[in-house]
Amino acid sequence: MAQKYNIEGISATVDYIISRSFDQNSPRKLDPVETFALAASHQLKAGQKAAARSLKLLEDVEDFENLARALPHYSGVIGLLGAQSMRTKALVKVLANLQRLDAIPSLEGGYHVDQYDVMICRECRDKLSYTLEPYMGYRPDWVYRWAATALNELVNKPLSECEHLFHISILHELGEDRGCRDCIRAALEAKDGECFKSWAEDMRSELQDALRAVDCLYGL
Ligand SMILES: [Zn+2]
Structure with a gap:
């Protein structure tokens, strides 16, 4: 019976719908801050990325701190996501620009x-x-x-x-x-x-x- 409900498929569809709602001519308008936090806590990667892009969130550490402050309920997940993405960015910056x-x-x-x-x-x-x-x-x-x-x-x-x-x-x-x-x-x-x-x-x-x-x- 459980197989009747394709949870992964449903998640992927919801993720897709959310991510498309940030297209410029989409009739649906979602709040990017709320959507980012919700998508992040449910691991809806495409939706999370689209919401972040619409907010230009992922620029630096301060942006994540501000978002966590605005959404204290989601601060844990925002912190973890921010840390992982900023960590990669910081490492690439040092390692791709090695001094002679x-x-x-x-x-x-x-x-x-x-x-x-x-x-x-x-x-x-x-x-x-x-x-x-x-x-x-x-x-x-x-x-x-x-x-x-x-x-x-x-x-x-x-x-x-x-x-x-x-x-x-x-x-x-x-x-x-x-x-x-x-x-x-x-x-x-x-x-x-x-x-x-x-x-x-x-x-x-x-x-x-x-x-x-x-x-x-x-x-x-
Ligand atoms: Zn040599």
Whole structure:
């Protein structure tokens, strides 16, 4: 008997009707704030998106806080949704805009930089026309694979559970199936691993700062 009632199908239809009601020439006019909260609490994704778009809600953390304040009854679900979507946005912002790595001059060599100071192999360096100068910027290909791995994990897990991303052994994983192995070797060996360590520390604090801004939404 229960199968007679196709709950999933009904939900999908309601979701569709709600989302279409925000079309410009729709005769039905729903209140976007109420609709957003209701759609969110019943997991009607299309309706939720259409209502949010109509309100331009999902721009930043403050918008979610304001909405939660306006609808205290739904503040929990609004907070969770906001936190998840803002978390992804914050991570993409940091990880898609990775700064170039700096070649810091070695202490012993003063302002002289040599191959031992950089986390990119000689061949890739030549191919990309990077020169060995103090504070010159360069980007080895493993950095992009690191960013993709980090995004994948940090979208679903807190930073504290992703410590391995910042440990030098991650380089072995990144070099397993593709990319330049010589660049991985250069990163492992540059200043006996100190280069990677300080780069990873910088990345960690940048990500920490970006995620701190969205943490407040979890507590709504
Ligand atoms: Zn290389």
